[in-house]
Amino acid sequence: MLKNEIENILKANDLNVLRSVLDIRPDYVQYRNEEKESLLAMAFDMKLSDEIIEYLIEELNLSIEDKNVDGISIFDKAVINGDTTWVKKFVEKGIDPNKSQRVSRFTPLMEAVTYNRLDIVQFLLEQDVDIYATDTSGYTAKDFARKMRKTKVLELFKRYERLGMI
Numbered sequence: 001m002l003k004n005e006i007e008n009i010l011k012a013n014d015l016n017v018l019r020s021v022l023d024i025r026p027d028y029v030q031y032r033n034e035e036k037e038s039l040l041a042m043a044f045d046m047k048l049s050d051e052i053i054e055y056l057i058e059e060l061n062l063s064i065e066d067k068n069v070d071g072i073s074i075f076d077k078a079v080i081n082g083d084t085t086w087v088k089k090f091v092e093k094g095i096d097p098n099k100s101q102r103v104s105r106f107t108p109l110m111e112a113v114t115y116n117r118l119d120i121v122q123f124l125l126e127q128d129v130d131i132y133a134t135d136t137s138g139y140t141a142k143d144f145a146r147k148m149r150k151t152k153v154l155e156l157f158k159r160y161e162r163l164g165m166i
Helices: 002-011 015-024 026-030 039-045 050-059 074-081 084-092 108-114 118-126 141-147 151-162
Strands: none
Touching: 002 015, 002 039, 015 026, 015 050, 039 050, 039 074, 074 084, 074 108, 084 118, 108 118, 108 141, 118 151, 141 151
């Protein structure tokens, strides 16, 4: 019942409704779903308004470093969804783009490559991410690009290599 109630409140995508409910039920702020995701992660998954996301981060102090049971963080979700604006905001807010929360050590750069998020790959390269970081199988972001035939990503890597930036 609680799950449905909280999900319906979020689905409304209305900051005033969310504020009102959380004023009455402040315990809802600590709610976590079956995947152990916070309200912030759920709001991000539901692609709620930036206004709501900012409210959850700035006013309710929900952690942007939070992760689910699989180690997928809100930053990872921004990368996967191709949300360049939030990727940049999270880095500005202190997220380390080199850090992997996953047991597999799959990095944000590997995610950006896998999902062919060229803008995010470029942004991460500008942040001096470690392109040589490996996952638990020994693969780098470049290996993923090769294996998945991400030609535009490989061209971007080559351009940065020629410029001596990686």
